[in-house]
Amino acid sequence: MKLLITGGAGFIGSTLVRSALAAGHAVVNVDALTYAGDLANLVEVATHPAYAFEQADIADASAMAAIFDRHDPEAVLHLAAESHVDRSIDGPLAFVRTNVMGTAVLLEAARAHYGQLSPDRAARFRFVHVSTDEVYGALGPDDAPFDERSPIDPTSPYSSSKAASDLLARAWGRTYGLPVIVTSCSNNYGPRQHPEKLIPTVIFNALAGRPIPVYGDGRQVRDWLHVEDHAAALLRVLEAGAPGETYLIGGDAERANIDLIRTICAALDRIRPGNTPREDLITHVTDRPAHDRRYAIDAGKLQRDLGWSPALTVEEGLERTVRWYLDNDGWWDALRAKGFAGQRLGVTA
Known part of the structure; x- marks a missing residue:
């Protein structure tokens, strides 16, 4: 299929672009190349005959219409988003513009395109809207993990803007018949992740001998999903997912932030020994406002209905991730x- 992937120069998007090309799909990558998008993430496929790049803002209606007309895609995987919680607290309107208005504009462009497809092509068309488990809010320590029936209860401007975009995507499916599928994933990690995120910050600061900042007591719990497993799940949803459905994608790997950080420090000490244990660099800092305590995902529906499960354990994935950054x-x-690296922005998860 010819896939239009938004946000394809980012961390998750570039992994999906490479995975889709490897699976035999053609890819049109639409990315505005903000601070988090970098074509260096795609240098291996830049000249691939089935790859095309369009630098454009998803909130630009005329640009989106022209891209659909020019490339005539058979499916859309929508990943473009502002995604960092701390940035959303400092500047929420950018998140509303991209995540809410940008998604609405893209949905309208997809709807216009879908409406002129032949019946056979329309039957195959899909709009996969990629979201986050943060739209469900926070869990208590003994609560069951989120599943597709969990109520929407976002906390931050980021998660609220993503929840709004999810609702828009579902509305375009129910109102206009656009074949929309929504996915929500847990915390991703792996190669090429922007240094503002937790795991790259730990690696960079540990190697430089700088303090490793940790919010509060570090006991916030997240479910960790390797980015390559996420890409594989999205392609499986595209292939076999049912329009109108929501699928949660998780790594079945709940870890407290502080325990994850200690695991990374131990891996660095083993692979590239230093003079003192990197764990000694851990520094607790003031917690951020309304910091969700725990996220966890029940990916049973995706496993039962579509046969997907993560290929990597978090231990395997972290080892590969640490080695990638070192290499x-x-x-x-x-x-x-x-x-970017070593800033306050890197302490979150």
Whole structure:
């Protein structure tokens, strides 16, 4: 199929682009190339004959219409989003513009395109809207994990904007008949993740001998999903998912932030020993406002209905992730030179 992937120069999006091309799909990557999007993430496929890139803002209606007309895609996987909680607290309106208005504009462009497809092509068309478990709010320590029936209860401007975009996607499916599928994933990690996120910050600061900042007591719990497993799940949803359905994608790997950080420090000590244990660099800082205590996902529906399950354990995935960053100094040196690594922005999860 020819896939239109939004946000394809970002961390998750670039992994999906590479996975889709490897699976035999053609890909049109639409990305505005904000701070989190980088074509260096796609250097291996930049000249692939089935790959095309369009630099455009999803909130630009004329640009989206032109891209649909020019490329005539057979499916959309919508990942473009502002996604960092701390940034949403500091500047919420950018999140509303991209995540809410941008999604609405893209849905309208997809609806116009879908309406002129032949019956056979329309029957195969899909709009996969990629979201987050954060739209469900927070869990208590003994609560059952989120599933597809969990109520929407977002906390931050980021999660609220994603919840709004989810509702818009479902409305375009119910009102206009657009074949929409919604997915919500747990915390992703892996190669090429922006240095503002937790795991890259831990690695960068630990290697530099700088303090590793941890919000509060560090006992916030997240379910960790390797980005390659997420990409595989999205392609499976595209292939076999039912329009109108929601699928939760999780790694079945709940870990407290502080325990995850200690695991990363131990891996670095083993692979690239230093003079002192990296765990000694852990520094607790003031917690952020309304910090959700626990997320967890029950991915049973996806496993039962579509036969997907994560291929990597969190231990395997973290080992591979640490080794990738150690072996790819050039990738993150360029971002570090821009001032991203080691900032306060990296303490969250």
